[in-house]
Amino acid sequence: MPRITNLHLVSDSTGETLNSMARATLARFEEPHVIQHRWFLVRSRFQLEQVLEGIQAEPGPVLFTMADKSLRHSLEEFTARLGVTSLSVLDQTLDLLQAAIGEAAKEKRAAQHVLDADYFRRIDAMHYVLAHDDGQGTAGIAEADVCLVGVSRSSKTPTCFYLANRGIKAANVPIVPGTVLPPELEAPPCPVVGLTIEVNALLEIRRHRLKLIGHSPGAIRQEATDYVDPEAVKAEILSARRLCTAHGWPVIDVTRRSIEETAATVLQLMEGWHARAGLLAGPHGANQGPPAR
Known part of the structure; x- marks a missing residue:
């Protein structure tokens, strides 16, 4: 016992x-x-x-x-x-x-839970994520602090929501075979980060997703859709990675990462992006740095 x-x-x-x-x-x-x-x-x-x-x-x-x-x-x-x-x-x-x-802390209950500017920034970021999830409102990428791209079911949405809770406006743009990326990403005003995942892990997630929306395992085998076809999924992931490489976007493999770990890596990449932007702008450049957290 x-x-x-x-x-x-x-x-x-x-x-x-x-x-x-x-x-x-x-x-x-x-x-x-x-x-x-x-x-x-x-x-x-x-x-x-x-x-x-x-x-x-x-x-x-x-x-x-x-x-x-x-x-x-x-x-x-x-x-x-x-x-x-x-x-x-x-x-x-x-x-x-x-x-x-060199100062005594105040005996203040729930000091971190106050209706200050940081609180309202988190609320604003949450509204932003809702409005820009899965490729919605791509024109709003101009307002984003970061943009996550990747194939379907690569944990873009939960990562965006986690970042929103940190006050980060995160846009979510899916990479879909046969479609072009929104023009806003040709010269993005914010860091763009790709999320990728191993083939077998993605297949398992997608098959589970199909079950949840009413497809039986037998129906999945009969349909053999590209969404859950191993070779098609492998090609989709490879194409997405090549796209990110071509644009110079860093890629995070989320296969064995928690949402928290993925978000932490995104924040590190954001800081690096802003640091490089500041160096390119020079000492008199208008580098604003990453949003306050």
């Missing part, structure tokens, strides 16, 4: 920080038998009492982010009496930055 560990995540905000930290650390274990108990938006004494009851019922380590000193003290005191470990995950980072910046 595997050992089961209860892990309590307690936050006075949305819990994004704790979720990310738990996901990143638990991924380092082979098969962790961990039950995560999420207690988010804990902002009152009554809400904290419910959390404490839950911890007592199913004891286990507690990771927390809480700005209110009184609530935090109660949580730490309770877990100490119960004999379970509790850890404020931001303390060491805050201490380091306070020393480096």
Whole structure:
């Protein structure tokens, strides 16, 4: 019988920080038998009492982010009496930055979730992605921060949405056999990045896609459409890569990458593009650099 560990995540905000930290650390274990108990938006004494009851019922380590000193003290005191470990995950980072910046951090709850310019930039970017997904509104590429190109089902759309959450306006242009790219990409005003994928992985994704929209496996074999024909798909991927090479666009192989990893690489390529644009513009050039993140 595997050992089961209860892990309590307690936050006075949305819990994004704790979720990310738990996901990143638990991924380092082979098969962790961990039950995560999420207690988010804990902002009152009554809400904290419910959390404490839950911890007592199913004891286990507690990771927390809480700005209110009184609530935090109660949580730490309770877990100490119960004999379970509790850890404020931001303390060491805050201490380091306070020393480096020379200023004490404010006790501000959900400080990263404010309706500031960055927030509205993310909303604007999300609207942009919706309006420019899968080749829609190609005239709007002039407003894009980056343009992703690639064959169908090469993860362009989810990558664009992930980038939008970072405030990046990402246009999505599919490379379709027999069609020409929009004229806006002949002299693009932003970096263009190609996404590619291995043949077998793409075939599996496309076949699964056809099943979801109502095609049976037998129907797929009978139709033998170019969409799922191995030789046609291989030629399609090769043609797309050649197109990117001809235009000098960098290509990312997404076969074994998560959306987060692909997006991180896109951001690096964007920074390189802007750095080169700045050098070409010279010291008096109008290089704006990548959008703020």
